[in-house]
Every structure is written in C-alpha cells, then in structure tokens.
Amino acid sequence: MPVSVLLIEGDAQHADAVVRALVGGPLAWQVEVAHSIAQAQALLEQPRPPFDAVLVAHALSDGSAFDALEGLSGLPAIIVLPPGQEGAAAHAMRRGFGDFVLRDAEQEYLRHLPAQIEDLLVRTAAERARREVEAELDRTSALLAEKTRELEVTLASVSQAIIKVDGQGRIRVYNQRFLELLDLPEALLRDHPPLEAVVKFQAARGDFGPQMALVDAVGRSYVASECAAPAGERPAMPEMYLRRTPSGRYLEVRTRPIEEGGHVRTFTDVTDYLSIQEALRQSEARWRSLTQLSSDWYWEQDAEFRFVRFDGSPARELGASDEELYGKRRWELPHAGVSQAQWAAHRAQLEAHEVFQDFEMQRMGPDGTPQWASISGEPIFDDQGRFTGYRGVARNITERKRAEAEIARLAFYDELTGLPNRRLLQDRLQQAMRQSARDRKHCALLFLDLDNFKAINDSMGHDWGDHMLSQVAMRLSGCVRASDTVARLGGDEFVVVLQGLDGAPERAAAMAEVVAHKIITALGQPYQLGGRTLYSTPSIGIALFQGQEIPVSELLQHADLAMYQAKSRGRNTLCFFDASMQAAANARSALETDMRAGLQRDEFLLHYQRVVDAQGAVLGAEALVRWQHPQRGMVPPGEFIGVAEQTGLILPLGQLVLRLACQQLACWAQDKACAHWTLAVNVSAQEFRHPGFVQQVLDALAHAQVDPRQLKLELTESLLLHDVEECIAKMQALRAKGVRFALDDFGTGYSSLSYLKRLPLDQLKIDQGFVRDVLTDPNDAAIACTVIGLGRSLGLDVVAEGVETAAQRTFLLRNGCQRFQGYLFGRPAPAAALRD
C-alpha cells in the first residue's frame, strides 16, 4: 500500500519541492496538498481512504500549525519549522506533534524527510499498539475487579460456608459464613493459612469431640487424618459427611476436588432440615402404627383414580392382596351394594375433584362374606394447584350395617313371624293408596283375627301359641301374591293388603272375597302343635279402598269393625265394611262418652227381679243394672253392657253394681222377712279376669258387712272356657269365704261336662231361650230337662229363667225344677217392689 500524506503548506514553491522529494523517492507516496487549514479540513471531510501522515507548515494563511493540528483527528503529524524556530519545536512536541523538521536554506532536510515520515509512522503504529494493549489491560482488570466483587457478594450472601483450598493445601478463599458457622477468628484465616492449621485449631478447641465423636462414621477417619497425617497418607476424602458442632448444630460437609489441584469445601447447617426429617419420620411411624392398629385404612390414588398406596389393613378387611388392589380403580374391584346411579354420582364427584364423605359400598371379605366399607376422600393438588389424585380413609362398617339392618328389621318387621309390623304396614298402605289413585284400581284391606286363639294359647302355653302364629303367617303368605302385603299387628291380629283389584267396586269386592275364602280354608286346616291336632278359624273384616280418600288409621278401623261384625255373625266368616257399621261405631263411641259421664253423675242403679221357689216364696233376687239417663230415661243393660265390655268401662260399672248389691243385702239383713234372701249379680268376663277381682268382691262384702253366703255371682259358660284353672282358683278363693256361684245361660255354649264337674258351682240357670219354647219345641224341652237332671245329679240348684207363663212353670216343676224367675213372678224393679 502506498503511503498517503496530507501536506498543508501555504508556500506553493515549498509545497512542490516537498511533493517532489516524496513522490520521486523509491517508495510509492501519494501526497495531497492543502494550502490552508480550511482546504485541509475540506480534504479530510471528503470520502476517501484516510491519510497515513500529515506534514504541516508552521504558519498558514488561516492559522498556525497548532490550529491545523486541532482538526487532524489524531493523525501522526510532522510540523515543518522555518530555520531558527527550534524553540517552537519543543512547543510542537508538547502539543502532540509526532515530530518536526527544520527547513534549511538548501532544502537539505527534504532528503531525510521520507525516512523521517516512515520513522514517524512506525513510532505511531507502535504507540497505537501499546495504547490498545493498555486499553485491553484496563478493560480486563475492570472485568476482573467486577467478577471478584460479584464473587465476594455471592459468597457473602450464601447461607453455606465455603472455602477453596489450593493444591498446596492453603485456604485461598473463604466467606464470612465460614467464620460464623465454624466460629473461627478472622485472624486465623489471614494470610491464606494451610487448611491443616485450621483443622488443628478446631481439634484443639474440641470441635470434633473426644475421639471425633461429633463426626459421623463416614468422615471420622478423614477428619482425624487431617489433623495428624501428612497429606499423601490420608484416606480418601469423603464427598460428604455429617458432623455436629459443640453447640448442637448439624453440619453437612461436602468436598469437591478441582482440576488445577486443591478442593472446594462447603459447610451447610442442616439442623433444621434434620429435625424436620426426624419429625416427619416419627410422624410417619406414628401414622403407620396407627393404621396398622386400627381397622381403618388409608388409601391414595393417582390422577387417573388408580390406587397407588394403601396403609393399614385393607387386605385383612377385604381379603384382597396388594396386587389385586394396586393400579385398579375403585369400581374395577369386585363390589356390590352400589347402584349404577350411585356410581355415576361418585365418579362425577371425583371428576369434579370434590371432597366426598362416607361413600358406602360392599366388597367380598376373606371368607367370601360381603363386607361393607365406608370411604371418605379428598383431592390432592401440587404446588402449582394441579390435581394429582385422591387420598382418604376407609373403614369396615359391616357390623354397623348389620346392626342397622337388624334395627330396621325390628322396627319394621314382626320378630315372631318375620311379617311386616304395624309401622311398615302403614307405609305399604300409603303406597297402595297412591298406586291405586294412579292406576284407578281398587285395593282391599283384610283384617283378620283367630277366633279361638286365646283359648289355644292359654291351654297349650305361649310357645305353642307362637308356633301356631308362625304357621298362620306362612299359610297367609301362601294365599296371596308376592306383591300383596301380609302384616301382623300383634297378638292374633293379621292384616292382608290386596292390590291391583278391579276398577269396579263390585268386581273388586268379589276378588277380595275369593282371597278371603281361600284364607278361611287355609287357616281352617288342622294345626299340629305339641303332638296335638288343633283347629282354629279366622274372622275376617274387609274394607275396599281406592286412592287416599280416607286416612290409613280410619281404613284400619273400618276393616276392624267389619271383622267384629264377622265375629258377631258367628265367626269363621268374613264381612265387608259398610257405612252402617261406621254409624254404629260412632254411636258406640258417643255412648262410651255418655257412659263415662253417667258413671261420674251416679246415673246407674239396680233393679231387682225376684227368684221364687215352687210355692212362690221369694228366695232372693237377681240384680240387674239400669241407667237412669237424663234424656233417654231408663236404659236397659242390653244397650250399654256390650259397649262397657268393649271399652273397659265394665270394670268401674261392675264395681258399682257389686257395691250397690252388697248395700242392698245389708239393707235386707235389717229386716227379718228378707234377711235370708240371696242376691245374684252378673259378672262379665273382663271383670272376672281382672287380677283384683277376688279382693274387690271381698272388699265390697266387708265394707257393707254382709254375709258372703248371700251373694251369688252369675258367670257365663263362655267366661269359664278361658283359662279354666285360673277360673277355678278364683272361684275357690271366693267360695272359701262363702260366696256362691251360678252358671248363667247354661246350655247356650259348648257345655263341657268334664269341666262342669270341676267348677265349684251352686246353681245352674236354664237360659230363658229354652224356657220360652219349652212347651212348643221338644228340643228346648229336652235341653231344659237335661239341665234339671244334670243339676240334680251334680247336687246343684237349678233356676229357670224367663218364666212368663204358668204352663211353663208347671212343665218345669213337673220335671223337677224348684226355682223360678220371670215376668210371671215379677219384672225387674226397684228393691222396694220386691216386698209386694
């Protein structure tokens, strides 16, 4: 490349001379001439390759060489000084000119000018290179200083203690934390001490404990060797070991060799981490022993709801091995007891990542029996809130389920027969009512009661009674469809609900009647109980219904009324409920209320009907209760005794009668003419069976101070049929005090002679039904005669009741009857009338 020179010279001649001197030389020079500073500036601003050097005259038309130098932008320049201006040369060098030449008169200096310019260029290049190196050096040192600062800041800010040990074993770098954590004096670290010196200092101070006890097994021999053995004989440096400081903190010491020799060692305070880890370990151990000891178990699922963990005893509880459980979803394991809808709801909860509580399902237990489990779970989310699965607990609730089922069974089913009880029946009736309203069909409620169950129960004992009820339940269930309901209300009362009968009431009634007859036939079959063959019959009341027009309680009442109607029609039959029954029931209910009030108001009194002997002499009387009703007048017992018996009012009424009768006897006792009269009092079954009956009679007698022998209690045959032994015991207890007994209505019942013999009776009464037709009906006459004969052979008095005519009296007298009672001798009337 040619050397390019800018010559700034106002003297054109001199300029030419310079150009010639340079261009004519052996080197390829290019010289541009500017005659003023302005021209030089213009040249410099032109787009062209830069000048290598500048030659500038000392003085120019528009300024000095120094002015020109201002605009030369650091180009190497030589100032051409006129002769005698050597003084200016020093000034020029100070102002930054690279060199100067002194013109001489002979222009001799031009010969040396090229070499001088080349020398300047070489010097300038060298200077530039030096400056660049210096600048690079400055940059590098600044960078290094910055990096060092950064490193120092970093080292100071980390929580770990760090040291760097060089190949000679000297500590070259350490941070403040190193001093703090190891509790070392800063002076110890000054002047890059050998690591060995620091370790020895620590050992002397007791930092590692006696026999390095504070250093773990991994680091113990190495740390010991750091204090004692020369570097070459030390065991391999462990990458990591733990040690405890005398103040009780744990340090994790990690050492990493570095390539150029030496190593970097870090000390991390892991005390908190270790204590958290220990707490975690203990908590985990507690959790494990809890889950092992408890029958509950813990489970976890992944985000796809597959089991990934079990703690506790699912295998023991469910009889499934881990392999069978892991990786499966809940619904993929064998299960039962959960409907499709329940599974769908459960899965929807899982998909929605919701917490769920007490999801109950069945699994097979180890012995193949179904086991109930109750499961609760909650979703798991990671730090970013992403769903990662579920965890929860499960519990074997089989025992609880069994207990619940048992409670439900006891609550809704009759324990003896397993049939629905009254509670469940009510529920079924509601359902039947709703269903019949929808399908417009009729249903029938059959209320049935066993006609002679009480007698069987009493005579055979309760266990056999229970057997019989179980058989009745089975027979009943066999008579109806599975969709019908058979329930036991208690005792010997059963209810059958027939559903889906015809829409037309007449046809529905006919269908119900068919089933009722089937039941009558089935229950009428003999029962084998305790080696005996027994018979029983039902009475059935039927109430048809459709929809929910009447409440369940009322419907049951209707069927109950019909059942009583069936009973009163002679038992072993059926009866449909109709409105008149309800009217009668209502009337009965009103009568009951009225009677209660009547008892309160002392409206009941006794009338007496005389009993006479063959000569017509009064032997005594029968007390017959009357109700002196404020509106209805004198009400006969036929109109209220039945209701009194059904409602239990017979008990207070009976006591009243006894009291009045005893008072009457006491009254007669005052009068010689009638002091010997006996008084017969009717006793109903309920009164007689009352546990306090014997005492009540004795109390009434004692209270009135009456001779018990003058009181005669009239019992009916049907009353004595139940629990014969107890009847006899009660009769004997009273008879022992003198009270006498008459058997009323004899001949109307089953008249079992075998027990008649055993009863402590005094008198038989021929029922007025036989007496009425004794002259016209040979059967009645035969019965009347038989009763008279029986009385005689048993040594009992016989009284003929309801004797209205003299012919009846004559017939009876002729056949041996000595006592009479009836309108022929006097109607029942107040006591005063008896004397007439």
Ligand SMILES: Nc1nc2c(ncn2[C@@H]2O[C@@H]3COP(=O)(O)O[C@H]4[C@@H](O)[C@H](n5cnc6c(=O)[nH]c(N)nc65)O[C@@H]4COP(=O)(O)O[C@H]3[C@H]2O)c(=O)[nH]1
């Ligand atoms: N046709 C007709 N009837 C006659 C004749 N002689 C008497 N009688 C009626 O026959 C009934 C006899 O009483 P019973 O058979 O014990 O039948 C009694 C008895 O079973 C019951 N009864 C009456 N008083 C009491 C009582 O204090 N306690 C209990 N438990 N029942 C009573 O009420 C029933 C009816 O009593 P009463 O209406 O007083 O009816 C009485 C009496 O008035 C007659 O010649 N012809």
